[in-house]
Amino acid sequence: MKPVTLKQIAEILDISVTTVSKALKDYPDVSKKTKGLVRDLAQTLNYKPNEFAVNLRTKESKTIGLIIPEIVHHFFSSVIKGIINQAEKKGYLVIILQSNESYDLEKKQLKLLLNKRVDGILISIANGTADFNHLEEVLRDGKPLVMFDKIAKVVNCSKVIIDDRKAAYNATQHLIDTGCKRIAHFRGPLLPQNSIDRFLGYKKALLDNNIEYDSSLVYICECGDKSFEEGKLNAKKVLEDHSDVDGIFINTDMVAIGAITAFKDLGVKIPEDISIVGFSNWFMSSAITPTLTTINQPGYEMGKKAFKQLYKELKTLKKEKHIIPKIIELETNLVERNTTKPILKN
Amino acid sequence: MKPVTLKQIAEILDISVTTVSKALKDYPDVSKKTKGLVRDLAQTLNYKPNEFAVNLRTKESKTIGLIIPEIVHHFFSSVIKGIINQAEKKGYLVIILQSNESYDLEKKQLKLLLNKRVDGILISIANGTADFNHLEEVLRDGKPLVMFDKIAKVVNCSKVIIDDRKAAYNATQHLIDTGCKRIAHFRGPLLPQNSIDRFLGYKKALLDNNIEYDSSLVYICECGDKSFEEGKLNAKKVLEDHSDVDGIFINTDMVAIGAITAFKDLGVKIPEDISIVGFSNWFMSSAITPTLTTINQPGYEMGKKAFKQLYKELKTLKKEKHIIPKIIELETNLVERNTTKPILKN
């Protein structure tokens, strides 16, 4: 019942623990014969090295921590998949925690991971997070930290992101290119950088096309569980408030699908009466009718890149003292579908 | 840079390591004064107990392993959420691995977790898994194992499941109750128990209502990434093969939504011409038009229950030698929406 140890193997073979350890790790100063004996016995006894002891000696756990605002979410779960697949390839295991978009939980969980002595941390911060002391502490602890998607610009660590501003600019520009004159925006919450950047991109596109920015055309969504409902609700509000709106750039696909559903119910024709561009390229976007024009946001890729960066830092930290943070920007692209009209030739 | 240890605190205060350790753990044989000193110093030095050393002594890691076929999946990600939320409450961390529906990967990952010496394991097995030796090994290792959703009946461990057969029976019965006479079934792959049980439930319902079972009305879907496409494809096939079909019970919502999309494109009226019942109650089911009648499968709840059972076993294993496996069955229910007609009064 009790797990087999090096000591037991040593006693059976009447050799020292040292030799057993070395034999299993293929040291050159152990004879072929002994190695054979040790390995065979280890095999038959089903010996598994005690990771706790190994960790204690080597001071690493080959485990990393991951904090994410929400797991039940297509984009984030894609990122997770990218991370753990990549981690597994490099022999790392991943402990996942969910902050639930709460700063307090995020802080607590970060402490949990630091206490567990994970080798490094990946995080996408919560919407509510405005203080970054808990994140700085990771760095102070000498552990590599890589942020992705929802980042804190001010923290001096590596980041894997998309250019939200540019993507939003392109989305809005596409609406303009397809003939929209009065364009609304369903934005996300006020705090997270993404939602700000997307808003800024939207605004810039209007400006560059000499369309006046009208703050009453901007609606806020929490983009949480209620995304679909928010989409429906805001769609109705737009119709009431501004009968002249002919295009909407929407912060996330889920909200966009809510809006589409509401518009269909209300007899609004898409894209003839109102054009819509979403954000994320959630797979449902190509399933709904009409299919949703949206910005493709590469989640799996982002997860992969984030882990790769963390891995690099893990390696360099073994030799050098410090790491130079790196900003990795992933490309996004507009996926043209049927909620926008074809581009006007002029 | 190097983490603070008990020894350092002891040296500074000129007391023994023992006393420091005891002070921090609030042993009764340490004076209030000493406790205060130790705790204050530990605080200011930002002392964190070395988990590796603690693990080595206590022989537990307060970490469990979770293997799941696919993360990017609404049902499974809900389960994950349930698990890690519950685990966090009890002070456990969760390492997640994804088998990708592959037996070989599943086997490898299980070994990985066992080597990591997690305290217990939660698993939903891959479709391809037909040999269960790797699962038995967990038990042989003396570690608690709890399966959920996709289980192996033959393995003697606790399981958290739904009654797929009953649920499928109810789904089919509902189609019959709403007037369907010729009912097709889009089933999942041949192997996993769920898919078999749902098929069996479908068949039984037909039998009990004196409707002849026709194997040509059963279509197989892989239910992987291509679910939506499979739904569309099989919908078309049904129309070609059997113009008289007036109801379909579909293995998962995603496939059902594909089918609905295809039917709408082909001008088939739902539920007038063909009624549909899905399975899972994916949130998109209530967003699509028409909203999908489906079986509610409580993912979050399942995750919670699975961890709770594992936790119980973890505790009992500390006292007793053996645990008696338990089968926990969660209730499902039919959610009536608009892809089925109202029930006929007779």
Add this chain to the structure above:
DNA sequence: ATCAACACCGAAAACGTTTTCGGTAGTTTC
């Protein structure tokens, strides 16, 4: 016969905790 080279092995320290057990000093009891 001597020395160097080589092949192989093991003692011991170290990693940082936890816990048992015994010890000392001071206080109370009769």
Add this chain to the structure above:
DNA sequence: GAAACTACCGAAAACGTTTTCGGTGTTGAT
């Protein structure tokens, strides 16, 4: 004034591994 408590502290062993360093015995060359 002896015995019995109480309150507090610490030495040491243990958990299982890794790695350094020094040993022994054999071989081959001189």
